Amino acid sequence: MLRTDTPKAIHLKDYKPSPYQVSHIDLNFDIYDGYTNVTSVISMSNSADNKDDLFLHGEDVELLALKINGKTISTYKTDDQGLTIPCPSEKEFKLEIKTKITPESNTRLEGLYKSGDNYCTQCEAEGFRRITYYLDRPDIMATYTTRIEADKEKYPVLLSNGNKTDSGSAEGGKHFTIWQDPHPKPCYLFALVAGKFNHIHDTFTTVSGRKVDLYIYVRPGDEDQCAHAMESLKKSMKWDEDVYGLEYDLDLFNIVAVSDFNMGAMENKSLNIFNTALVLAAQETATDADFMRVESVIAHEYFHNWSGNRVTCRDWFQLSLKEGLTVFRDQEFSADLHSRPVQRIDDVTHLRRLQFAEDAGPLAHPIRPENYIEINNFYTMTVYEKGAEVIRMFRTILGAEAYRKATDLYFSRHDGDAATCDDWIKCMEDASGKDLTQFRLWYSQAGTPRVTFEGHYDPVKKIYSVELSQKIPDTPGQSGKKPMHIPVAIGLIDQNGNDLIDTKILHLTESQQAFTFENINSKPVPSVLRNFSAPVILSTNLTDDDYAFLTKHEVYDGFNRWEAGQYLHRKALEKLTGAFESGETKPDINQNYLESFADIYINALNTDITSDERALLARTMHLPDISTIVQSRENADPVAAYNARQYLLAAIKRTQKPLLQKIYKANEEKGAFSVTPDAIARRALRNEALSILTATHGTGCAKLAKEHYFAADNMTDRMAALMAIAPNANPEREEVLEDFYNRYKDFQLVIDKWFSVQASSVRPDIIAHLQNLRHHPDFNIKNPNRARSLYAAFAMNNPSSFHAQDSSGYSFLADAIIELNSINPQIAARLLTPMRDWRKYTLDRQTKMKAALERILETPNLSPDVFEITSKSLK
Ligand code: PHE
């Protein structure tokens, strides 16, 4: 059926508290082959003056029985949204609901579903309504008792939230466990797991001396890949005590890894459920970047115990209250454990690549959106990553000490609450005495602010004067925006590389504003927006020489030292892209640019540089990717951007080959594999050199990549080799790809890499190749990791192929979205991301992308998820 109705949007301004409240819920899960019976006994109250019907959400559930205070009721209505019961006569009552669900056919992976042979749940945001009828909204908080009964043989492990209070055998070869969660929670934090798992166990003693049992449950055989996750968990628990004064509040903390999962992981109270990709990590199968991600996601979910669970969200418009804050917390955790500047570089690179693109496109929204059709569509880069930037700015504006006072206040004032972003801001104000009225605009205005900086030195008056201005671009539904409060951190560096002033925060609050620095005795080079103090797009009146100076002399702020280099890379790439767009084939490359980088890269050979500097150098050598180049262009041609990037890489290789070879050699691993910061930094640097040395994809490149591959004793190096060889047409490619497949065919997560490397690599016959992969026996569109490893890898990481002139890339993706629409709408909607900004590209591409979007919109039975993104993109 074609969608003739438009799914209804939900608006923040319509929020109303529920007249009905729940104090406790008793759940009973009876798991059978092919179906599960769920009984819930809900202790409810109705507010004194309310006469409205009681509406309970429910989707894909079959109602078997309904009682109030033990009496069967028959005057109810059900539809595809839920169950309506006339207002009960009592103000306090027990509602008993028996439902039947079929987890076996749940391909959306929301509610109770099967991953392989095991059962698990995913309830955020609105999955609980697929388990039973309930007030499925985060401001309804209750204590839970959960009884699970299932076959003992097939499902030896039965878990839910809280503490296990009982277990035993039941009839017919079954057994049961009972769980009690003493902390009131919204139903999105409910979780259940039933299956066959092995576990590892450890303990953590909290600051007040309570011993907590920690378990990680995985598929039997995967236990030996869990140690890193366990270490990460213990580090997270300690960090939250040290840095935020927050202690864990139960005696048990469980993590379960499942291989079918829509997102990264989920913070269900004391029973975190994880995508295997964010738990398992071993030298042989995980890259250094994977190790880092596992650590940060374990931390993220653990941190939610306070920022999300103890203090939760009143409604889903407040999502950034928990997500922005928790991302900021996990970023800082990683920065404390590893290199602070490198962490910042990686976070900002990610923000720019994906969030800036979102903020400039048809789905731009503030970190606190004002309306949505499908909440799953609002787990966005904006809510998460820009949300984290906004929390970071609070800390910058308040200072570290007042910020900590403010978070203490927040966690004590709102413990047990379903809170709002305004509650958070109020705590920031109350604890610091600062008026944050203007700063609040970050919650309501979308779009990345453009900030311009102009600095001038007056050698007579010894004054350095700065003029800052800001402009917030129009976004869908928002124009004529007000100036925001933007903290701009600035340093002034003299010709010898010394800081003339302490880093100063300039508070830009007007459209245009002047600042002066007195007693500046020599002409400084300014370092603007140190540590990326605000999520803005900056332009300055600095010269290329100034930036080249900063790449060497900005020693105080590693982020800005790297940023200066990125500026020069971007500039070179933009110029070359323009040249390729207008048909040039041999454009000139700025010699100063090449030489200034040779000067920087030579440092990679210093034996006495720190591991942080080494890691930073690796990032400096890395050219901005195509999607970043494309962002600053109108009517962009990703093929031209790709050609420009390849052309520049070839020039760097040609002019720096001996140096790159030395870097490659000097950073070879000596002795046994290790994951020390130094070893990680050396691998990063060496693999960056490898990627430039193999960028021209000739026979020599194939030979080097193959050698690198077979010499590797870890996944980081193997993947670097694989990425280097995948776009190479020489016979070594097949040899290496085949070896990789055979070596790792039993490791699902590594086979995901095998798919994604191929989908991400540029080759002439890419679509035919993708079709082969799609029909490969190991391909399974129902598994989100596998679907992403082919489709998202192609459309997001291979822009020049995805945007091939013949539109074959668009058709390939649109077919997948249409197929997934009926299997897993959440994943289908996500895959639309690279289609959303179709207006950015050349006119012929616009026509073709639009046609693909229109074809999607005409799909029968289009899900609200896909409908929302497609229709908003086309608007
Ligand atoms: N709340 C999870 C997190 O950020 C993300 C998530 C959302 C997972 C929805 C599953 C479903 O940690």
Ligand code: ZN
């Ligand atoms: Zn989160």
